[in-house]
Amino acid sequence: MAQEVVNPDEPVVLGEEIEHVRVITLNRPRQLNVISSKVVSLLAEYLEKWEKDAEAELILLKGAGRAFSAGGDLKMFYDGRNSKDSCLEVVYRMYWLCFHIHTYKKTQVALVNGIAMGGGASLVVPMKLSVVTEKTVFATPEASIGFHTDCGFSYMLSHLPGRLGEFLALTGARLNGKELVAAGLATHFVPSEKLPELEKRLISLKTGNINAVKSAIEEFSLDVQLDEGSILNKQSIIDECFSKDTVADIIKSFEAEASKEGNGWISPVLKGLKRSSPTGLKTTLRSIREGRKQTLAECLKKEFRLTMNILRATISSDVYEGIRALTIDKDNAPKWDPPSVEKVDNEKVDLVFQPFQEELELQIPEQEQHRWDGKYEHSAYAN
Template sequence: MMIQSLKVALFTRRSLQSVRLLTQKRSQCSLPDHSSDDDLDQQVLVEGSAWSRTAILNRPSALNALNTNMGARLLKLYNSWEENPDVGFVVMKGSGRAFCAGGDIVSLYRFINEGKMEECKKFFSTLYTFMYIVGTYLKPHVAILNGITMGGGAGVSLPGTFRVATDKTVFAFPEALIGFHPDAGASFHLSHLPGRLGEYLALTGEKLKGEEMVACGVATHYFHSSRLSLIEEHLRSLVTDDASVIESSLEKYGDLVYPDKTSVLHRIETLDKCFSHDTVEEIIDSLETESAGTNDPWYTSTLKRLKEASPLSMKVALKSIREGRYQTFDQCLTREYRMSLQGTSMQISGDFREGVRARMVDKDSLPKWNPPTLEQVSEDMVNQYFSPLSDFEPELDLPTKLREAFP
C-alpha cells in the first residue's frame, strides 16, 4: 500500500467567508479568569504581528504541561482574538524542547490525594472547553508541534486548521500506561485515523514521528526544525485571514517526507487484522498468533507494552475509541469529561493515582494495577467509567448552541 494513500481528511477546513456573519453571534466563554497574577500570565506568553497573534505555552521545565490557569488564559486570549477584526489568524507553539507533553497530571495527583475533586473538575472543564473553542474557531489556526506533543498537547492542536510537525516531533496518547484513558478529544481524533491505527496507539501508547503524522493525517505539514524560524518569520509577515493563503505558504516552505521502512504505517493490514477484535483479550491473542513462528521484534515490543498498561484502562480505551467513531467532536469531549471524573474519583479504581505515582512521582515504573489482570476487569467496571459520578453531577457545558461542532 502506498503511504500516500493513508492520508485522510480528519478535519473539515472551515470557510472564513462566514466569519463576519457569525462573529456577532459568538459570546465569550463565561469561565472565570484565573490568570490575573503576573507569574501565572507568564505560563502563556503572547507575540503579536500586524495580522496575527501567537500563543506560546511557557512551562518548559514541565514540558509545557497544561494546568487550569493556562486553559483559562488561553480561553480569554482566543475569545478576544476571535472578536478582534485586526487579528487574521492565530499561531500556537511551545517553549523549549516540547510543544506540550499533555495535562499537568502531577497536579491532578495532588488534587486527588488532598481530596480536591472540585479542582479536578475545574481542570478538565476548562481545558476541554478550550479544545472545543479551537475546534470551532472562526479564524485559521496554526499549531507548530516542534518537540514532545502528547495527550492534552494533541488536544489543543489537532482540532485546529493546520498542524505543523518537525523532525523533533514526538506524538503519542500514552494514558493507558498511567492508568487513565486517552482523553482531550482523543476518542474522536484516534478513531478517525486509517484502519485500526487509533486502537493501536490508544492501547500501546506508542509514538509517531513527524513524518508518520503527516502520512496518516495527524499533521498537515512537515518542516525540518532548522527552518522553523524562517517559517515563523514568514507567518508573521502575512496579512490575511484566508486559510488558503496560509496553506499555500506552508506548502511552499514545507518538506515532502515519507515514513521509513520501520514505521508502523507499513503494518496497516496487520493492525486491521489484530486490533479490529471486540476485546483486548482477543487483540492480544491475535498478536500472539501472528507472532508465532516469526522473529519479528515488533510483535514482542507491542505485546510488552500491552502487558505494561493498566488492564482497566485498556478496556476503557478500546470502548472509548469505538464509541468515538460514531460521535461528533463535542459528544466525545462531553463523554470524556464523565470518564475523566470517574478516572480521578477513585470510585472504580485507583489506577490513575497509582500510575502517576509509579511513572512521575516515585518513578519506580512498577505500578500495581487494580484489577491486576484483564480477566478481573468486569464489564460493569468498564461501563461505570462512562457514567456520571452521580445523578446530580452536571455534564460538561460546551457552548454548542453558539459554536457549531464539526462532525
C-alpha cells in the first residue's frame, strides 16, 4: 500500500453520535479533505455500523475547512507508480463503498460547502438529500490527467439530460451550487452563512424521517435561478457537439461552434479539452456511453477494471504524467503518449475494458441478506 502522511493526533474522519443523528466529518482540511486509504476505511466502518444500528436514523456528512473534498489523493497514486498494485486496496474499498452509499438504507444528508470534485463528489450526488451553497464547486476532471471518470460517475453522469454527462466528463467543466441543483446533482441550495444553523436544526429533529428532514432543509433553502451565462443554458450546443461518435468528431464540432457569434464561452473549454490526455478522453467517452446501458453495479465493476489497468499503465503512463504535471512539478506541461486522439489505438483502449477473472472483479453484494459482503479483506486480492 502506498504510504500516506497523516498526523496521528488528528483523526482523518470524525464520527459523532448525537441521539438518533450521526455526523461524519471529513477532517483533512489542510489537504482539502482528499480521500486516502484511511478515509475510505473509516467511512465504510461508520456507515456499516450505523446502518445496522436501530438507534441511528439520520446521517450527516460534511467536510472540515474550506473544502468538502477535492477527491482522491493523487500523490498517493503517484508515489505508488513503481510498485505493482500499491493502491489496489484503497481503489477496491472505494468502489465497494460507492455502491453502499448509493444504496444506503438510512436517510443521508450531505452538507457541501466548498470544493466537491471527483471521488469527493461521489460522496454527495448519490445522497437522498444534498445541500450545496454559493461556495460549492463541482467537477469531474479525471480525463484531463489521463484517468477516467470514476467512483460511479460513469453511471451518474450518463443519466443526466442530453449529452451533459459527456460534456462534464470530457471537459472537467465546473458547476456551482445553483447549477448542481438545476442539473439534479444536488437537491437543495442554502446560503453558506445558514449552514451551521441548518446543521443544528437537523440534529434537533432527532429523526431520520425523510419528509421531516426535507421540510427542515426547505426552511433554509432558496429557489435556484441560473445565471444568464450558465453552461446549463447551452444545452442545445452541448447536445449537438457531444453526441458525435468520437472524441475527434466532438472536438471538430465544438471548434465549429466556437467560431459562431455569441459562443465566446467555448474557447477556454475547448482549450482545456485539447490539452487533456488523448487516452484519458477516449477511455472516458467510451465509459460514459457504456454507462447509459449499465446498472450501477456494472458501472462500478467496469470502473474498478479501468482504474487498475490505468494504474498498471496497461496501455499508457499518462495518468502518472498528468499527476506529475499538475501536482508534483506543477509545470502544467504534460507530454502525453500517444500525443493525439488520432494516434490512440481503439484496440488498445479495448484492453483496459477487458473483464477480469470473476474472483478478481469488484465483489458487489447482489442479495439483500449479504448486503455488506464482498469486502476487500474477503476478496481474492487480500490473499
